[in-house]
Amino acid sequence: MNTNTKILPLEFEYYEPENLDEALELLSRFKERARIIAGGTDLLVKMKRELLKPEVLISLSRISNLKYIDEGEGSLRIGAGTPLSEIENNPTVERSYSALFEAVRSMAAPAIRNMGTIGGNLANASPACDTAPPLLVYGSSLKIKSKGNERVVPLEEFFLGPGITVLSPEELIAEIQISQSEPPKGSAFLKLGRVSADIAKINVAVYLKREGKRCSCCRIAFGSVAPTPLRIYQAEKMAEGEIFEEQVIKKVALECQKQIKPIDDVRSSKDYRVWVSAILAEEALKAAWLRSEGSL
Amino acid sequence: MRDKLINLKINGKKYQITVKSNTLLLNLLRELGYTDPKYGCGIGECGACSVLLDGQLTLSCLTLAISCDNKEVITAAGLSEKDQLHPLAQSLIEHAAIQCGFCTPGMIIAGKSLLDKNPNPTEEDVRQYLRGNLCRCTGYAPIVEAVLDQARKSKS
Numbered sequence A: 001m002n003t004n005t006k007i008l009p010l011e012f013e014y015y016e017p018e019n020l021d022e023a024l025e026l027l028s029r030f031k032e033r034a035r036i037i038a039g040g041t042d043l044l045v046k047m048k049r050e051l052l053k054p055e056v057l058i059s060l061s062r063i064s065n066l067k068y069i070d071e072g073e074g075s076l077r078i079g080a081g082t083p084l085s086e087i088e089n090n091p092t093v094e095r096s097y098s099a100l101f102e103a104v105r106s107m108a109a110p111a112i113r114n115m116g117t118i119g120g121n122l123a124n125a126s127p128a129c130d131t132a133p134p135l136l137v138y139g140s141s142l143k144i145k146s147k148g149n150e151r152v153v154p155l156e157e158f159f160l161g162p163g164i165t166v167l168s169p170e171e172l173i174a175e176i177q178i179s180q181s182e183p184p185k186g187s188a189f190l191k192l193g194r195v196s197a198d199i200a201k202i203n204v205a206v207y208l209k210r211e212g213k214r215c216s217c218c219r220i221a222f223g224s225v226a227p228t229p230l231r232i233y234q235a236e237k238m239a240e241g242e243i244f245e246e247q248v249i250k251k252v253a254l255e256c257q258k259q260i261k262p263i264d265d266v267r268s269s270k271d272y273r274v275w276v277s278a279i280l281a282e283e284a285l286k287a288a289w290l291r292s293e294g295s296l
Numbered sequence B: 001m002r003d004k005l006i007n008l009k010i011n012g013k014k015y016q017i018t019v020k021s022n023t024l025l026l027n028l029l030r031e032l033g034y035t036d037p038k039y040g041c042g043i044g045e046c047g048a049c050s051v052l053l054d055g056q057l058t059l060s061c062l063t064l065a066i067s068c069d070n071k072e073v074i075t076a077a078g079l080s081e082k083d084q085l086h087p088l089a090q091s092l093i094e095h096a097a098i099q100c101g102f103c104t105p106g107m108i109i110a111g112k113s114l115l116d117k118n119p120n121p122t123e124e125d126v127r128q129y130l131r132g133n134l135c136r137c138t139g140y141a142p143i144v145e146a147v148l149d150q151a152r153k154s155k156s
């Protein structure tokens, strides 16, 4: 395809609502003719390539009450319009939500992290999306709004396929919610890309809880190994209740390798992804365990 | 609205200008004569189009001009005062960190953005912060050294 990425080929109507209600009103008026633009780092690239041709853009950039990080004991609420760099610079995220911190840190480069938002990352629904694996292992939910309506959807049920989610054209993500009984100390995220700033060939997040030498709770999620980011329940179960040592970790990591169903694409091959998944899982499991103050 | 009258400040100069919805900030800047931000890739990969937008490091190739109403843009040239180059630009020259110069305006903007946030960066900090700015010529070592040297100089 002959693309000129210097310009946006098509004009559109542009709206910049100042508050959420106005944005929801516009969405219900224009429906599938409209697209939301948050940071634009995914959307504008697709529009330049003419993969998307929206007639109307509704910008979230001036809606200040979509940009916040509210912290409670073990809970975190993040406005969907919050730039990735604000999440990266939040001390609570850095201290208690290591997997999310590491995921955001690994993304693109500082300029894109200033522009791109967490809501945009999820709504874009790339199988390689970096914030999904950590948010999946924290058991996150999304607050989704449309004019006069609100629903809360577990992140696990949000993705339907590459670029496809449960969102209707009239809906937007308002908030990302993490609610745990305590801050999820023992978590880690790892990603393999071609170069450090790259989109993932494969990524993984782990969250563990510890009771003495035993693992009392284990959650593992992979990206880029299926049409959507994915929890690996069968592997998680093999860790729970076990004394967490080398042998168990290896067994759990190999189960991850068995469960994933990656494909060949431009970023990597199926074989490489399968091969490397066990190594990545093992390292993430160990890092999360050490962070929960377990010994190895 | 398909076009809109926006107020925009560029390197200290005020503009009132009607822009189309699909005009990119990069193209607006270049049409107005601010040719230091460069079009490299147009898809956020190279950093040649970097500017400060209300003080934030931003890629102008992925920014709609129409979204910049009442905002302030600073390009690399806007960091110089009269005939005096910005110290970071001077440092790049001294370290032979400029060959073809295509990446230089983006490097200066990103480097300044880093030093504003973190006046004492390590080499790793500099490499991480500049990782979205590609250079085809220098091999990066002199650029990283120029930023580190500038940090040392402004301390003393």
Ligand SMILES: Cc1cc2nc3c(=O)[nH]c(=O)nc-3n(C[C@H](O)[C@H](O)[C@H](O)COP(=O)(O)OP(=O)(O)OC[C@H]3O[C@@H](n4cnc5c(N)ncnc54)[C@H](O)[C@@H]3O)c2cc1C
Pocket: A035, A036, A037, A038, A039, A040, A041, A042, A043, A044, A045, A060, A080, A081, A084, A106, A107, A108, A109, A112, A115, A116, A117, A118, A119, A120, A121, A122, A123, A124, A128, A129, A130, A131, A167, A171, A172, A173, A174, A197, A198, A199, A200, B043, B044, B045
């Ligand atoms: C050079 C480059 C490198 C990148 N590297 C990475 C990487 O390493 N990892 C990674 O995961 N991603 C990466 N990305 C992708 C992108 O930057 C992120 O996905 C970013 O978080 C998108 O956010 P945004 O606000 O820019 O989304 P936008 O582009 O504004 O929107 C993306 C999509 O989501 C929709 N949308 C946005 N906000 C909402 C909302 N609140 N409710 C409903 N729908 C909404 C839009 O309509 C659009 O369809 C990269 C992109 C570029 C250009």
Ligand code: FES
Pocket: B038, B039, B040, B041, B042, B043, B044, B045, B046, B047, B048, B049, B050, B059, B060, B061, B062
């Ligand atoms: S031209 Fe903007 S990042 Fe390459």
Ligand code: FES
Pocket: B097, B098, B099, B100, B101, B102, B103, B104, B134, B135, B136, B137, B138
């Ligand atoms: S000096 Fe030529 S691209 Fe950097």
